Amino acid sequence: MTVPLLLEALRIVRLPGIDEPFAVESFSPGVNLVFGPNASGKSSIVRAIELLLWPPLHTRQLVTIAARFQLAGDTWDVRADADGTRAWCNSTPASAPALPSPELRHRYRISLHDLLGSESGDGGFAAAIARASVGGLDLASAASALEFSDRPPTRLSARNNWDANRLVLDEARQHAAALHREAQDLAELERARDDAGAAHQDIVRLEAIFRARTADTQYRDAEHALRVLPSGLGELTGREFDDAQSLLVQWRALVVNRVRARQQRDLAAQTMRELFPQRVPTEAERLAWRALASRLRDYDDRCERDTQSVRASEAERDHARQRCHGQATDAQLSQLDAAALDTLVTFARRFELAHGALLAANQLCDALSAIAANTALATALSADVLRDLMRVLIRWLAADARGSARATSAGVWWWLLLSVGVVGWVLLAVRWHWAAGFGAALALLIVLLSRRAIAPERTELTLLQHEYHRLGGAPLATWTSPDVSGALDSVSRVLADARARERDDARRADAERAVAQARAHLAPLEAERVALVARWGLAPDADAQTLPWFVHQLVTWSDAHRAVIALEARLDAAIATRAATYREMVASLAPHSIEVPESTSRIEAVIEALDARSLAFREASRNADDAERELQSLDADASGITTAWHTLLERASIAVMELPEQMQVVHEQQLRDTLDRLETGIAQRERFQELTKRCRDAGRDRDSAAAPFLADDAFHALYVQSPEELRCAHAEASARAAAYTELVERAATLRHRIDAAKRAHNVEGALARFDASSAELERAQQESLEALVGNAMLDFVHDETRDVHRPAVFHRARELFARITHGRWQLTLEENESGEFGFHAVDSRTLQECHLNQLSSGTRVQLLVAVRMAFVEVTEGPVRLPLFLDEALGTSDDQRAQALIEAALELAGTGRQLFYFTAQNDEMETWRTALTGRAIAWREFDLAQIRRGFDNGRPHPGSGVRVPPSPRSALPEPERHTHASYGAALHVPVIRAGFTPAAATHPWYVIDDVRVLHEVLSLGVATWGELQWYVDSRGRFPESHVSREECSFVLERARVLMRAVEVLHREARIGRGDPVDRTRLVEAGVTQPRLLDAVSAVATSCAGEARALLARLEDGAVSGFGPQRVTALRSGLQEIGCLDPATPRTAQEIRLAMLAEVSDDSGSGAVDALLARIAAAEG
């Protein structure tokens, strides 16, 4: 259930475009006709109402407007000013009522201006309907997002890349194939080359033969000349004469040197014989002699030292014997052996020890006895008694100390208590009191008790004094602590002395026991002492000191005696050895007849003399050797000179003359002759050498020329041929080898190219790039397939669903549109190539589907009004808002205007408030006519007067400004016109062959009868399609003054001609393609804005004809659009179908096609007449 919003009043104080405030009141709840000239504020009223109903949220406008309206029985006041928009409901501030969303406000405003200016055809409405048709789904946007398309994506770059790579690959492969073909001839080429090479080789061989044979001739000539010369000349160098002279000089010097060397050798031999007539002592012998002399010298020294030692030992023995003499005789000494001497020594040591021990014991015993005698009377008390005395005195001192301390303490208390007792007794005496008596008694008691506690120590002291005296202690002066302490010190010292005495007594006893033991040891030795004294004649009292001394003297003598004996033996041995050495020396010198003196010094002098002689001998010997070596060297030199001399003479082929041992005159003459002969031979040498060289060179040339062909049988075969034959062969080979260089170069070049090709990667790389571009193109192909398949699927889905869910608004719009156009047009919803939805109109007569921009302005406005009215009616919410029509009838004829008004009044009949704004009086009249007699309230407002303050609405029709109706357009009457002139009067539209739909053909072209044509046009029919629809739907013409038979005939003829017109369009399209406009230019790839504008203008000037456009562009019609861009555009236009590569039909071909189409039903005259009309219409 919806409620209407009814505007009652509007006041505009300030609004852009309004200079003076004004108010409009008492709006009708039905229809309000607002009349006003342009700029009178009609649009401002609509704008003000929109601002009040849908105030802007974020921007504040400098407006001051107010309105009052009724809504569901409530009176609402709304005011908008700089502070915003405020509302009052029944004079109470309230929030604005809930209204349709602001986005829908344009649905309530139907402006002729906006409708005419709408290029999109109200795509928003269409899209909304399309979405509603598919259940709220946006198939178009989905298809756009998924890139579905009826045309495959143009991937020219991929194709161009593929073409380029294909071209490169083909070139590379062709190049490889060409090289391969060339290589097929390589073998033949190489055979030709080898043949030419063989000929070339023949030439080389022949030329070598020429050279060899020439050289061989030269060789033979030179060899013949050489034969007359001595063969040895060839070996001469030219220096032989000088060499011979040099040899002779050397020989002469050699002879002289040889004589001198012989003399020196003989002199040295004489000297050697004189030095050692018999034999020269050898070096070993001389060394042996010197060693023997040295040994003799050592023996002499050793004998001397031993002699001195014997003498010293004898003196020492004599001295020991002298010291023993008197006690021992020499006889006794001589009988004393080592064992006896050891016995004596042992006894003397034992006796000395025993006697010493006895002496030491006696001395200790004596000393202890003296000490004991000195301390025997020190005290009479024993040590034990003294210890008891000390204990008594110590105990006394301890008891005394305890007694003194206790007595001191008790004394204090005693005197204190005694004082208490005395005071107590005084008090008792002065004033009897029991407490005083008790205290005195207690004090006395304590005094008594303390006296009894001191008594034991005193008793102990007394007992200790008695004990001291009992033990025999020395009497003390007083028994006080100092005296007792002094007594204790004294007893202590006495006790120490007693203890020392006891220790001395023990030691003396030990000493006495030692004396006894020493005496016991000495007793058995005494007998032996006596016997010894008697034996050696010593003094009978020889004591322990004498006996050892005597024994020591004996030992000394014995040692000296043994030393004398040993030294004497060694001396004798040395003397014997020297004698033997002397004899050895005598024996060694005897062969040289040299006497050996006894004295060692003299022997050494003899040896020195021998050494001097040996030196002289060696010098002479060395001289002899030098002379001998010189002689040998001279002999060798002589041999060399002799050999060189012989060689020289033999090489010069001269009879050999032996060199003389001594140079005498005869010899000199002979040598001079020889030299002369030699000089003559050398003179012939140069001739010989020249011939030899010539011979050698010729031989070498011959050999070098023939060397490469030693194993060549052909060479040897040719070598023996005659010169004429060789020249012929050479000429033939030269002819064959002429192309050798070229063939070699060609073969090498080809081989090089083949080798290069074997290392190249041209085809491989081209294949790889071509594969990559093929893959890219395959992806593009897949993308195309996906786009097309997706698009086909989308169309399928669209077809399957679109009519199922068409919303009621669409059906209502289609109904309104059909009603407004009297069934002439049907509303459809179509999707364009961009996936955008738009309204189309289908001509019910021709079934031709037209886009909005293909409709006339009136039909277009009617379509859009119908759509908006349907939206307003069907899709709004609970509040029905007023509808504002702004000159919506401006483009409609009366009939259609009436239909529009009827549709609007139908809305007003539902309680919707309606506003119609216009500046046209005829429209006002139309409205008045339509409203008259209807049960719809309505009012007129003259806005100009309102703003001038004259009138504010008129309550009834008839009071408004009446304007005459607009003049109706009239068809020219046919009576005074021929067919041609009638067409001119009608301003028949031109037929654009190939572009204009056949159904849009004006009937004038195909209806020959002017009267029938007038009748047809009078029905409102403007095209062949309308006429056909009219006839098909009605089945006949309306009643008219033209007979039915006549009409049928005319129409039948017109149908025939229309077939010709269809052929005309079909044939004319061949080779032309779709017309080019701005959109198609973008599709073809012209995207740069500047170029697009310019090219689009050229396309328009060319009537969209692609070939003309391209021709203009190639002529430079657009600056900056060069040939490359033209080529790209050509491809693009061809791709999108604007440029048909087929050859366009000529006019004659088209005419023939038209004739062929209608030949069965009409003659050529009708077609020609039709073509003439078309041409005439084009002017």
Place this chain on the structure above:
Amino acid sequence: MLYLALESQPTSLMRLLCTGDLHIGRRSSRVPADLPDASAADAWARIVTHAIHQRADAVLLSGDVVDQDNRYFEALGPLERGLFRLREAGIPVVAVAGNHDFDVLPALARSLPDGLLHLLGVGGMWERHTIENARGERVHVDGWSFPARVVRHDPLTQYVAPAIDGAPVLGLVHGDLNVPQSLYAPLSLASLRRASVNGWVLGHVHSGGLMHQTGDAPVLYPGSPQPLDPGEPGAHGVWMLTVTADGTVAARLDGIATVRYEPVFVDLSTCATETEARECTTFALRARLLDILTRSPELRHVALRVCLSGRTPLHGQLQPLVSLVREISDLGLAFSSGANATLSVTHVELATTAERDLTQLSASNDPIGVLARLLLTLQHGDAIDPALAQRLRPIPARVREARVFAGAVHTESLSDDAVRRTLSAQADRLLETLLRQRDQSP
């Protein structure tokens, strides 16, 4: 090295390096143009080096050594150089011609010095060559070469085994196995089994492998040692064939390819957000690459074909991920594996499915319902609506006749199946878009 089959070798007899379908003259496609060592000629040079290092007793080439499109000197030069190197190493080369080099290989063999290349079966006649190594051990190779570019009959029908002398026999032939209507020497496995040979080395299939059943002679397609396009995924290399005295044949694949085309399937069914999908994809790619590069360190480039799959609510929102994956060129592998290989993505296929009930959606009459019914029809393999079929019918012709594709049409992409696949994909995309619209509408 990838060991696909290596049997016990009781008595090792001969080690034969087998390869074929080199197509020298081409290079791996869909890889960077400046990628080094990416040509078949480079692969041949590596094969020669490998044969020398492995001390192979012979090299067997199973045809299509030279590519038809580049069969002249550019291809022959590297081939000759390799043959000379092998001769210097004392390794004989035995080959048969394939459909690509049926003419050029015999010509080359004639032009080369004797013994450099033993081309068997020239003119379509079976021929035997005996390989004998330094130890005096022998293996017979029976070979047959293409006499023309097209051979419609099975060459095995003309094969007559020579007298048996105890030495193992290998068959070497170029042909199409188990494709009876093939224009390239159709071979049947049964005829191969019937022949009394110890093993077959075939050519013509670029992604080869070893077919071996217990008791049967193994049939080996060595495949291209260097993959040439994304249709040849997986490991490529040469096969080292070990033939023992008792006729046992063992084969081992040695990877020498520098390029590897690898399909990677990423399951996004567990991803709830786009970030998770991105991380999941990156992780899967990294893991796969690390695995590949660890197994094949000789690779210099890996070209991935990524397929995003799985039933996920993100279906329809993965286009940014597709764009991201398509531009991936570095996953930081240099830090992880130390590999020296580059990376590219040749194709990203979005094969995810949405979490939606097509049956439920098909109940409505709106476009969503129509699309859902269409997808169900396509999924079931049923015939599509005649009206839609009518609309689709001229599309291949339109594409084919479009100027941009004239003369360069990839007919396989325009087959009925291709159109049907495209229709399914586009219907899915459109349905997803419309569902999103519906979800976003107030």
